[in-house]
Amino acid sequence: MKGDHHMILRVIAKCLIPLILIYAFYVQFHGEVGAGGAFQAGVVLAVALILHSLVFGLTATMRAVPPWFTRALSAVGVLVYAGVGVWAMLNGGAYLEYQALFLEPPGGHDGQHAGIIIIELGVLFAVSGGLSTIFYALAGRVAEIRDEDW
Amino acid sequence: MILELLLTSAPDWAIRHAAVLVVVVPLIMAPILALSPSGRLAWFLALLATAASTYFAILTLGIVQSTPGGIIEYWIGNWYLIGIEFRVDALNAMILLIVSGMAFLATVFAWPTILADVEKQKISLFLCAFLLCFAGLCGVAATGDAFNLFVFLEISSLSTYVLVAMGARNDRRALPAAFDYLIVGTLAASFYIIGVGFLYAATGTLNMAEMAAQLPALAGNRSVQVGFAFIVVGLGLKAAMWPLHQWLPNAYSYSPSFVTMFLAATATKVALYALIRWLFTIFNPDYSFEQAIFTWVLAPLGIAAMVICSFQAVFQTDVRRMLAYSSVAQVGYMILGISIATAAGVSAGLLHLFNHSLMKGALFMALAGVCLTYKGTTVRDFAGLGRSAPFTMSAFAIAGLSLIGVPLTAGFMSKLQLGYALFDHGWWWAVLFVVFSSFLAVFYVGRLLQAIFFEAPANPGRHRKEAPLIVLVPLWILALANIYFGIDASFPVGLANDGAAAALGLEALQ
Numbered sequence: 272m273k274g275d276h277h278m279i280l281r282v283i284a285k286c287l288i289p290l291i292l293i294y295a296f297y298v299q300f301h302g303e304v305g306a307g308g309a310f311q312a313g314v315v316l317a318v319a320l321i322l323h324s325l326v327f328g329l330t331a332t333m334r335a336v337p338p339w340f341t342r343a344l345s346a347v348g349v350l351v352y353a354g355v356g357v358w359a360m361l362n363g364g365a366y367l368e369y370q371a372l373f374l375e376p377p378g379g380h381d382g383q384h385a386g387i388i389i390i391e392l393g394v395l396f397a398v399s400g401g402l403s404t405i406f407y408a409l410a411g412r413v414a415e416i417r418d419e420d421w
Numbered sequence: 422m423i424l425e426l427l428l429t430s431a432p433d434w435a436i437r438h439a440a441v442l443v444v445v446v447p448l449i450m451a452p453i454l455a456l457s458p459s460g461r462l463a464w465f466l467a468l469l470a471t472a473a474s475t476y477f478a479i480l481t482l483g484i485v486q487s488t489p490g491g492i493i494e495y496w497i498g499n500w501y502l503i504g505i506e507f508r509v510d511a512l513n514a515m516i517l518l519i520v521s522g523m524a525f526l527a528t529v530f531a532w533p534t535i536l537a538d539v540e541k542q543k544i545s546l547f548l549c550a551f552l553l554c555f556a557g558l559c560g561v562a563a564t565g566d567a568f569n570l571f572v573f574l575e576i577s578s579l580s581t582y583v584l585v586a587m588g589a590r591n592d593r594r595a596l597p598a599a600f601d602y603l604i605v606g607t608l609a610a611s612f613y614i615i616g617v618g619f620l621y622a623a624t625g626t627l628n629m630a631e632m633a634a635q636l637p638a639l640a641g642n643r644s645v646q647v648g649f650a651f652i653v654v655g656l657g658l659k660a661a662m663w664p665l666h667q668w669l670p671n672a673y674s675y676s677p678s679f680v681t682m683f684l685a686a687t688a689t690k691v692a693l694y695a696l697i698r699w700l701f702t703i704f705n706p707d708y709s710f711e712q713a714i715f716t717w718v719l720a721p722l723g724i725a726a727m728v729i730c731s732f733q734a735v736f737q738t739d740v741r742r743m744l745a746y747s748s749v750a751q752v753g754y755m756i757l758g759i760s761i762a763t764a765a766g767v768s769a770g771l772l773h774l775f776n777h778s779l780m781k782g783a784l785f786m787a788l789a790g791v792c793l794t795y796k797g798t799t800v801r802d803f804a805g806l807g808r809s810a811p812f813t814m815s816a817f818a819i820a821g822l823s824l825i826g827v828p829l830t831a832g833f834m835s836k837l838q839l840g841y842a843l844f845d846h847g848w849w850w851a852v853l854f855v856v857f858s859s860f861l862a863v864f865y866v867g868r869l870l871q872a873i874f875f876e877a878p879a880n881p882g883r884h885r886k887e888a889p890l891i892v893l894v895p896l897w898i899l900a901l902a903n904i905y906f907g908i909d910a911s912f913p914v915g916l917a918n919d920g921a922a923a924a925l926g927l928e929a930l931q
Contacts, residue, residue: 346452346549353449359498360434366441367498 277326284326291319299395309391313398320403329410341403348397355389424483431480439480440493440509443517444563444573446473447556451549460544464532467548471525474559478521482514491923494565506628508565511919512702515771516562516694518916519778523686524555526782526895531679533889534789538677539587547587551683554580558691567617567703568627570695571610574659578606581688585676598671605658605668612655619648633703646710652699653714659692662719662756663726666749673745674798678789681741685748686782690774693755697767701924706762719760724854726753731861735868740798743865744784747824750858751777757851758839765842768914768921773835775913776823776906780832783820783899787813790888790896803869805878813888814873816900821866823903826859830907838914 299312324332356367364371369386373379428436435442450470457463485491495507509517528551539547557577564570582603588595621627623644624635639645658665669689673681704711727750734746751773758770788798790813795802807814823830836855843851887893906913 343456346455349452350449353445353452356445357449360438365496365499366438366445370499 280326284322288319288323291315291322295319295399299391302391303387309394310398313395313400314402316395316399317402317406320399321406324406324410329407333407336403338404338407341400341407344400345397345404346400348393348395348400351393351396352390355386355393359386424479424486427476427480428483428487435477435480436484438495439477439484440495440507440563441497443474443477443481443521444507444556444560446470446477447552447559451552451556454545454549454552457545460535460541460548463545463548464528464535467531467552468525468528470552471521471528471555474555475518475521475525478514478517478559481509482518485509485511485514486919491919502628502631505569506565506630507563508630509563511916511923512697512771512921513562513694515775515916515920516691517559519690519775520555520558520562520687523778523782524683526786526898527679527683527686530682530786530789530892530895532891534677534679534793534892537793538591538679540590543587547584550580550583550587551680553577554584554683555687558687561691561695565629566627567620567629567632568614571614571617574613574692574695575610577688577691578610578659581680581684582606584680584684585672587680588676591677592675594671595675598668598675602668602672605665609655609658612651612658614655616648616651616653616655619644619651623648629698629703633705636704640708649699649704649710653696653718656692656696656699660689660696660756661692661749661752663722663730663749663753666726666730666752669749670742670745673748674739674741678785678792682782682785682789685744685785686778689748689752690778693752693759693770693774697759697770697924700759701762701767702926706925712762715760715762719756720848720851723753723755723757723760724851726750726756727854727858728861731858731865734865735861737865738799738801740788740800740803740869741785743800743869744781744788747862747865748777748781750862751781751824753858754836754839754855757855758842761842761846761848763842763846764918764921764925764927765838765845766921767924768917769835769838769842771917771920772838772910772913775917776831776835776903779899779902779906780820780823780830783816783896783903784824786892786896786899787817787820787888790892793892794886794888800869800872804872804876807874809878810887812893813896816893816896817873818870819900819903821870823907825862825866828907829904831903831910831913832907834907834910834914838917 295312295315298307298315299309302308302312320332320336323335355372359368359371360366362371362374369382372382372386375382447470450466454463454466457466481493484493491511493509497505497507535544535547554577557573557580560573561570561577564573582599585602586595586599617627620632623639623642624632626632626635636645654665661669673685676684700706700711706712706715730746730750730753734743734750737743737746754773755770755777758766758773760766791803791806791810792798794810795806819830823832826832826836836859839855840852843849843855888896
């Protein structure tokens with residue numbers, strides 16, 4: 272980045288992006304007791320990426336988080352979600368039956384805990400990856416914003 | 422016999438999870454395809470997924486036919502009465518079989534057409550969208566939950582928009598076609614979900630069977646009636662019920678030829694299935710407002726589709742548009758069969774649904790073969806092809822005759838059943854429309870066949886060039902099925918009768 276243009280913007284963005292990322296994970300893990308959940312967390316994660324590309328330019332963001340990665344991330348997210356279902360099936364339960372994950376006797380809750388957390392992780396991957404991919408696809412279509420147009 | 426053999430040889434887990442595996446296998450394979458580096462590998466995996474899905478669909482049919490009640494109930498996550506239920510009876514088992522079987526044949530023949538239509542680096546993503554669409558359609562057919570049906574409907578629709586837009590490489594008009602379809606499809610989905618919302622407010626449940634049990638007590642409830650109206654319009658849009666079909670001709674004409682074939686054979690059929698499910702299983706034809714809809718809305722619209730869209734098909738110069746309009750007309754036959762609201766009528770509609778997916782599948786597959794070798798889809802381009810591509814074109818001719826309803830083809834059988842059902846119901850005048858519309862089909866199919874077999878080629882430089890073998894084999898399987906089921910229709914008629922009985926909640930018909 273050359274020159275002193277938008278120095279305030281850059282500094283603030285640099286401070287904000289880590290906070291946004293942390294907030295995303297807060298929303299992710301706080302989802303079971305308060306407002307939030309993996310979908311919102313995924314959106315917040317993607318927002319951090321969008322802010323980065325608005326301030327530092329699309330090419331810099333694409334270097335940091337390449338498009339193939341966001342695309343793969345969304346696919347992996349779906350796989351994680353569906354994979355938990357198959358895992359339960361392999362252990363003799365119904366599709367997505369968390370109780371069956373660890374072959375617990377009735378009354379055990381580890382499977383329920385683990386199942387929902389892994390699934391939420393899958394949703395986080397899929398949503399953040401998907402939204403970033405959509406953003407890249409849209410942003411890649413137009414010329415970048417020039418300095419005079421700010 | 423084949424079914425029993427499959428049932429006895431299947432492992433326990435396959436029997437227990439068959440209904441859900443039909444959907445889960447393509448759903449899991451789709452993200453794997455998105456990660457696949459090579460298009461050829463992706464195609465191979467897609468082939469594997471659709472084959473496995475077909476196997477589980479046949480298994481599901483076998484289980485449904487061999488269990489006493491004829492219903493598979495599968496609670497996802499084992500959340501009995503709280504969660505999502507997959508509920509398969511004779512009606513959905515039939516639809517699952519049609520969708521997965523056609524998807525398998527479509528994937529087999531797809532490879533050369535994909536190479537021609539899709540950029541190399543996008544092949545695996547294209548096939549990923551196809552598998553998602555397929556998983557969505559199977560999900561709509563398998564689920565027993567009204568909201569889950571919406572989710573699967575959206576999965577299939579969103580990927581369909583992508584698939585249609587992929588035709589833009591050959592013809593930029595695919596983009597507006599896909600956009601129109603997107604707007605209309607979103608409208609349809611919103612109408613459907615608004616309807617489900619009204620019904621949820623009235624009944625407090627999203628499970629279809631629960632809802633059906635609660636609705637008789639709510640007779641005369643205004644929000645139930647409003648919900649019903651929204652759902653019929655939403656699903657009617659998806660099923661291309663006349664006059665809500667305007668998205669269909671463009672979407673079919675400009676999408677890649679493989680997509681056209683798959684959509685023509687499955688997509689509207691699944692929406693029609695959902696309509697039957699709502700009209701007969703959840704709601705009941707005994708309700709007075711539904712009786713009124715059958716007589717004053719569905720029957721006239723079905724007849725209008727048959728006549729008007731057949732007329733429109735006669736005047737098309739592009740073969741794909743001609744077949745697309747004919748598809749809307751054929752949906753009209755199915756709607757007419759449903760609107761009789763007797764077991765015989767619904768059975769005739771279902772039989773036509775089965776046969777239509779066979780004949781349109783074959784027609785569009787042959788068309789894809791022509792696109793592949795001759796790069797033209799107007800009627801003029803077809804002139805003289807009977808001499809240069811006899812195998813492709815005779816299969817096309819067989820399916821075309823079946824579309825008209827010539828005796829000894831599958832199309833004849835379903836029109837015959839429809840005629841019987843109409844006579845039994847006292848709607849003899851509607852039979853006249855069926856005959857008249859078939860007469861129009863003679864014109865538009867005949868015009869094509871005349872060009873293909875009796876005209877000199879427009880471009881005499883054309884050499885003898887068939888579609889590749891990988892297209893010809895599934896094409897001829899479908900063409901021979903058209904003849905076989907026209908001579909011995911016991912298998913599809915049995916399926917349709919059982920399906921109609923399950924939809925209406927009757928004991929098996931025979």
